[in-house]
Amino acid sequence: MFFDLDDETELLRRTVREFAVGEVAPVAEHLDHTKSFPYELVSKMGELGWMGIPFPEEVGGAGGTTLQYAIAIEELARIDSSVAITVCAHSSLGTQPIYLFGDDQQKADLLPDLCAGRKLGAFGLTEPEAGSDAGNVRTRASLDGGTWTINGAKQFITNAGTDISGHVAITARTGENEISNLIVPNGTSGYEQGEPYRKMGWNASDTRPLTFTDCQVPEDHLLGPRGQGFKQFLHILDIGRIGVAAMGVGLAQGALDEALAYAKERQAFGQSISKFQAIQTKLADMATEIEAARLLTYKAAWLKDQGRNFSLTAAQAKLKTGRLAVRCAEEAVQIHGGYGYIEEYPVCRFYRDAKILTIGEGTDEVQHMVISRALGA
Template identity: 55%
Template sequence: MDLELSEEHAALRATVEEFAQKEVAPVIGGFYERAEFPYELVAKMAAMGLFGLPFGEEHGGMGGDYFALCLALEELARVDSSVAITLEAGVSLGAMPIHRFGTDSQKARWLPQLAAGERLGAFGLTEPGGGTDAGATRTTARLDGDEWVINGSKCFITNSGTDITELVTVTARTAGDEISAIIVPSGTPGFTVSEKYSKVGWSASDTRELFFDDVRVPAENLLGEQGRGYAQFLSILDEGRIAIAALSVGLAQGCVDESVRYAHEREAFGRPIGRYQSIQFQIADMEVRAHTARLAYYAAAAKMLAGKPFKKEAAIAKLVASNAAMDNARTATQVFGGYGFMNEYPVGRFYRDAKILEIGEGTSEVQRMLIARTLGLQ
């Protein structure tokens, strides 16, 4: 078993690391505190081809693989999670469903601009009364001639209201218990988005509630098979959990980076705090958690790319990595002491960003449930 990165993956990782350190780190704090979407950084990521990493060149992509996306997410999240989740949601939730389940005409129409990062896609699954129970969809869609008429609402939807959002793919009941997925372009009459949420973390990302009031879209905007929308998005979420695990590892490693730097600089009782064993042990434990979580998402990605079942491994990776991110953020804040509570230091952002990783794309409880089911515990 070879855990060394290929030359291509190693080069990509180094490129994104340099971008994150030189372009993102100096400015992201301002975007975060203003709760402002970083259009300039997103444009630079698009120019680097990051939004097209797992897509074929025939659709404007880079011809890479999903693991390449994960490596990019990890390096971005070592500096900031808002830009990382913008990329993750734009690719794995916005463009990937069209790539996986779209018709040739749907791919030709939407994938090139999504893969280029010129426009963003979003994924509307969660509803105000549903939360984790995504199967309790109340949004409806009925056929009226050659159009779907959609009514309902969605909540907590990333990338849904930016100036460059192109579409949202939504799940809706199309008959009885039948759930289907339908592409709704931005600007469609009757489709409105709320003001941005005021969030604890991910403050420089775009998250909104969506409303559908007799929204009409062409019948050909059905994505995949009618009645298979829920199953399709469960498979998309399995992939997405590996990406969220990679993002979580990045945050966990960023906590290590900042703590090591601070431990060399900060003095107490006449010497750097990094010379005290209590600080050394805390940082060592942080590194262990980040390292272990990285191995978990590498293993899940390897199974996925090999075409093998990976549901359990994805759930394990997401659970282990999100726990590592939360634990490392808490420890890093403690290492920094009072300064860890100040927004001028990155660990303050890390602490605010970490909690959602234990909730989004399946809570930690859902991951445990999925793991138990794979063990035959129904």
């Protein structure tokens, strides 16, 4: 087994880290406090090719691997999760459906702008009655005279309401026992983006409900074969879990970074608190668990790059890293003491951002189901 990153991947890791420290860190608190979408950062990341890392160059992507994509997400989340989830949701949920299931015309029309970050993609699955029970989709689309008419609602959708949002790919019932995916461009009549949610964390990312009222799109906006929507979105969720797992690793590492730096600086009883065994135990446990979670996440990405089945490993990585992110963020706040409760310290933001990693892209309970079924239980 070979654990070293190749030169290209290591260069990407260093470059993203330098960008995150130099460009994201100075504005992260302000973006979070003002709930401002990071347009300037997205534009810069698009110019650097990071909005299309895992997609081939012939469709406008950077020609990178899933592992490289995961590492980039990890490095961004190490500094700020709002920026990381914007890239993660765009790549995994917004762009992957077009790349995997779109026809040649759909790919030609959409992928160049998506991979360059000029447009953001979104994926509309979750509904008021279809969250963990993803197959219970109520949104309906009927085909008549070459036009789909869509009625329904989606919720908790990322990247659909920004000034650079391009489309949302939504699941809809196109028959009694039939789910399909449809591409709905922003600006389509009858498609409305609601107000952004007031959230605990991820405040600088765009998350809002969507409604479709007699919304009409042409027949050729069907994504892939009719009736294959359920199978398609399960595959998309598997891919998405790798990105979310990378976010968990990054947030946990960022929490450790902040906790260690503070512990070395903070003086109590005549010495830095990093000298106390109670603090050392926390730091050692965090570091050990993060390394284990990182290897599991990288394995899931590697399996996908090898064309092998990665569903089980992606679910395990997502389960492990979400819980770890919550635990590391909590420990980092504890090490900071009262300062950990103050917004000026990044660990306060990390603590708020962490919890969603046990919910989004499939709750922990859903991951248990996925893992146990893969085990044959």
